[in-house]
Amino acid sequence: MxxxxxxxxxxxxxxxxxxxxxxxxxxxxxxxxxxxxxxxxxxxxxxxxNPTDTEWALFVQNVETYLNDIDSLVIQKEQPGIRFRKNEEEYDIELYANLIRKQKNRLGHEQMLLHVKTMSVKVDGQSLHFFVTFLNGIEKEHTFYVTYHSE
CATH class of the missing domain: 1.20.5 (Single alpha-helices involved in coiled-coils or other helix-helix interfaces)
Incomplete structure (x- = not known):
């Protein structure tokens, strides 16, 4: 057992x-x-x-629509940005506080790109180079091809 x-x-x-x-x-x-x-x-x-890439792509597309068939283009000296004439209207795309804005005939302002720390612009012939640094440290650049109005 x-x-x-x-x-x-x-x-x-x-x-x-x-x-x-x-x-x-x-x-x-x-x-x-x-x-x-x-x-x-x-x-x-x-x-x-992170919306930075999407906002940048929309900004680039928006600026490209303005830079076709313009009369003149100058780099601003007072604020980083550009001033151009198109169809008897004058436009400014410039850095203002922490955003890039667009003004028409120096009136009002339309926000184009937010959270921007610095912006620089360079013209080389018919090429316009935008360099932008965002507040989060991301840097973006784009080269636009500018077409001028031919009379």
């Missing part, structure tokens, strides 16, 4: 060093995959939630 209450195990060797190394290797592999996945998802989230 005593023998029927004893439990018998088929493998009584216990936990080996090889078992521990294998389990540690699997744990390290999954932890690296987890860390890479978290880092990748953070970068994707930052790209999606």
């Amino acid at each position: 005593r023998n029927c209450f004893k439990l018998r195990f088929a493998n009584e060797k216990g936990y080996t060093l090889l078992d521990g190394i294998i389990q540690l290797s699997v744990l390290m592999l999954f932890s690296q995959v987890f860390a890479v996945t978290i880092g990748w998802s953070n970068r994707i989230e930052e790209m999606i939630t």
Whole structure:
């Protein structure tokens, strides 16, 4: 009767060093995959939630519509920006406080790009180079091709 209450195990060797190394290797592999996945998802989230690229693309598209068939173009000296004449109207695109604005005949102002720290403009023939630094440190630049009105 005593023998029927004893439990018998088929493998009584216990936990080996090889078992521990294998389990540690699997744990390290999954932890690296987890860390890479978290880092990748953070970068994707930052790209999606950062509106700077979208705002810059809209700004570039908006400015391009104005720089076709203009009469004259000058770089402003008082404030960073440009002044151009088109269809008997005078337009200013300039840095004002922390934004780039557009004025028509020096009246009112329309916000074109927000959260801007610095802006510089350079004209080279028919090319107009815009360099912008945002408050978050991102720098953007674009070269516009300017067409002049031919009489």
